[in-house]
Amino acid sequence: MRSGYKWIAAAAVTLSAWGAHAQLTSPALSHIGNIKPRSSNELKAAGLTSPFGIGGETTDRGFSNFDNWKDYLGPLGATRVRVQSGWNAIESVITETPTYNFSTLDAIVDGAIARGVQPWVFLGYGNNRPGCTDCGTPVLGGQIPTGVGMERWLKFVKATVARYNSPTVKVTDWELWNEPDGHVEINAYIDFIAKTAQAVKQVQPAAKITIGSFTAGALGGPSSSSFQYAQQAVAGFAARAVVPPQDVYVSFHSYQTHVDYDSYASEESKFNALRDMVQSHGFKLRQGESGAPSGPCLYYALCTDPSNWTEPNQAKFVLRRMLGDFARGMLTNIFTITDLHYDSTKNPKGLLRTGTFNQNVDTPFLNGDQTVKGMKPSYKAFQNVTAIFDSRLQRITNHGCTAPWGYQVHAYTRTDPGKTWCATCSWCGTRRTTCR
DSSP states (O other), X not given: OOOOOOOOOHHHHHHHTTOTTOOOOOTTOOOOOOOOOOOHHHXXXXXXXXXXXXXXXXXXXXXXXXXHHHHXXXXXXXXXXXXXXOHHHXXXXXXXXXXXXXXXXXXXXXXXHHTTOEEEEEEOOOOOSTTOTTOOOSSTTOOOOOXXXXXXXXXXXXXXXXXXXXXXXXXXXXXEOSOOTTTSOHHHHHHHHHHHHHHHHHHOTTOEEEEEEEOGGGGGOTTSHXXXXXXXXXXXXXXXXXXXXXXXXXXXEOOOSSOOTTSSHHHHHHHHHHHHHHHTTXXXXXXXXXXXXXXXXXXXXXXXXGGGOOHHHHHHHHHHHHHHHHHHTOOEEESOSBOEEOSSOEEOOOSEEEOOBOTTOOSSSTTBOOSEEEEOHHHHHHHHHHHHOSTTOEEETTOOOOOOTTEEEEEEEEEETTEEEEEEEEEEOSXXXXXX
């Protein structure tokens, strides 16, 4: 029996992120109120879950500091936080018998769990400390460990998994390396992830393994070199049969100005090719890293088109990524919770605004003032999505709704005792600068 109805437009969710006084301009919609945020602990206490994760990257290299943003993590309503372990930081002194300092990672893992957020731990990067031979390099785009370095790497992996497996299981979601396509030879990569996954499973049989973490090039379609790399990597890993297929995720990173994979038939076919390839091995696809800058930036993803990136447009990007991936039924992660102070520049993709970047000031934080100065609209937008979209919603595939060309529309039902709620989401699916 349908005794209650609720119609939710993506536009309404977006506008409420700008504050209580924002008004809808469409004559077809009425402003009925603002959405009450729901913390991660509240979601968990209700016995619910969602596919929405947030990035907590680069703490291993000091470009972000957990203490600065930890109090903003729980209220965001995410179910996962992506954390980079940092072999180079944990094993900073090379001795014959490995010694590790997990204090920084311990604080993040324990702090996230206390706030109701499950850590998704990235195992990497390499280690260039004196005495660590063939251990790879500790940077994005760096080399993987080989030879004796690989042996030392596997000891680190087992030690890390063991630390968060006993006496209390704290982490079961493990990501193996990051964005190998373009610089890691394919057979070396397959061997690396197979041996690393096997090491994880030896310590924690219930572990979930994420491989790939491929760049956006993997969405280039079957004729692209990045897709072919991903295809070979996934097939090669599957052939090793070191992990049951149901325990394997394949991650990709999505950075395009066209946020939706299905705005155009050509883009939809490329996304479908990646998804179908992954699923053909019994694996699951997850979106592991996607975000947009809130202003001009240098060097990094989407920074080549700086003129149109603003805080409102960043919020729209985040909303479309979250709502679109929710409709696709896959785990999705937004990059990232706070602006990052890299050595070369600030990366303003955070949902939280930090202080002034200064590469000549390294105290108390690297490269200037990393403390949080405020929440961007994208932070509130993320909260609004996590407050509504959870495991109770069931997608209506054939909803019968029609929309003008270039628009997305999705519909859901949610059944509560004595009530069935309906929700529709619609947004413009063309370039961000022409959508409002």
